[in-house]
Amino acid sequence: MEAARARPWRLHSSVTYGQLLKGNANFRRLWMGQVVSEIGDWLNNIAVLALAIQAAGAGREGRALAIYAIARHLPLFIFGPIAGVVVDRLARRRVMIAADILRSLLALGFLLASVFAALPVIYTVGATLFAVSAFFNAAKRATIPQLVRDTDELLAANSLSASTTAATIAVGSALGGIVATFIGRNTVFILNAATFLVSAEMIRRIRESRKKSEDVSHEHEHKRDAVRRGRISPLNALRRAFVDFRDGLRYVRRVRVLSAIFVVAAGWGLGNGVARALYSIFGAHLGERAATGLVARPTDFGISVLFVAMGMGGVFGAPLARRFNAGSSESMGARMGRSMIFDGFGLLAFSLMPLLWGAALVLVLREINFSIWWTAQQTILMSRTENRYAGRIFASYETLTTLMMVGSMLASGFAADRYGITPVAACGGLVISLSGMMWFILRFRERRRHPFTNQGDVHASR
DSSP states (O other): OTGGGOOOOEEOOOOOHHHHHHHOHHHHHHHHHHHHHHHHHHHHHHHHHHHHHHHHOTTOHHHHHHHHHHHHHHHHHHHHHHHHHHHHHSOHHHHHHHHHHHHHHHHTHHHHHHHHTOHHHHHHHHHHHHHHHHHHHHHHHHHHHHHSSSHHHHHHHHHHHHHHHHHHHHHHHHHHHHHHHHTOHHHHHHHHHHHHHHHHHHHHTOOOOTTHHHHHHHHHHHHHHHHHHTTSOHHHHHHHHHHHHHHHHHHHHHSHHHHHHHHHHHHHHHHHHHHHHHHHHHHHHHHHHHHBTTBSOHHHHHHHHHHHHHHHHHHHHHHHHHHHTOEEHHHHHHHHHHHHHHHHHHHHHHHTOOSHHHHHHHHHHHHHHHHHHHHHHHHHHHHTSOGGGHHHHHHHHHHHHHHHHHHHHHHHHHHHHHHOHHHHHHHHHHHHHHHHHHHHHHHHHHHHHSTTOOOOOHHHHO
16 A cells, blocks of 8 residues: 555755745635634633632542543544544535534533532533534644645644644633633633634635645545435444444554554553643642742642643744654654653653742643654654545544543543652653654564555655
């Protein structure tokens, strides 16, 4: 499969962010929607975490935050396979618009959670919101390769997307802390709902892709499928969805570089789930040490500082990621593996920090490094995936990493209560580093098995 498409490719990083946004109106609209929506997400995140801590009460914060993290991520696993099939069968732009409108309505549910200060309401709203996000995320990732001209633009688009996410974490978290403290959490929840509507409008303005001639036959296939779906039962439709998703997984097995990425991504999800579950607890504890008596809500302050540090690290890391990842696909893969190893050691170092500002500094450095391996991984994944499988591949990736993170969150939440947060977080970092080492082992075995195979670039060959 790979040998038949073998074609060497290099990334020269010649496209700047300004050139990409100015010269590609469709991607610019998608990016603008991302900016507004993600600022709302992180603005909302600080208020929800603080509300969950308040609702849980003293001595139960850790378990409450772990359950909330699971409630957010479990729907991505459950609905990921369905989302992949839907995205490959329906117009992706319409899927994103519908998801944004529905998310806007669901986000207002946090107003009820605020009124009743009830954890079950917080969990339910978070779960339903992220269930819809599974469809949006799969559609967005499958759309990006179709909005750019070549692999160089694809690298720039992924780097810009990573930089934007990091910037919105920093800006959204800072604004969330300020607005929630001085105006109120309900204002935060309303603003978050409004950002989804703005995102939907930006995506509505996206016009037909430049690759329309390539997709004409695919669109006809969609129409024929739509006619057939009108004549089949729901049971048969579900069976067909399962078959389509299974075909996507078989495609991953055939393209060996994708198989390797999925294996190491599973290990990364297992280790990173620990970080996702415990970051807020670290922030709350370190905030109490650093800011008690200085601010009204030291717990909220500590959480906000760590999330702002995450965002700042991503902002600094994205330009470096683009520079580091310029070159051949083989060198990009090597950097991805090394950066994943360093990512694990970064989590280990973070777990040992006794002071809030020291932990924040380590987190900045860890996120800078994370940007390098994530950008490389996403670029390789998008470049090696055929468009007709794109939705299912990205949804499968999201499903796999989410499954690993959910299991890890559940285990780490209870383990942290028993053994403490420091040793549990340190173990998570070791798992991530081992996953990076596994990448080199898998690629070495593949090169020994097929020493003359030069991996091709599906995106460049389409």
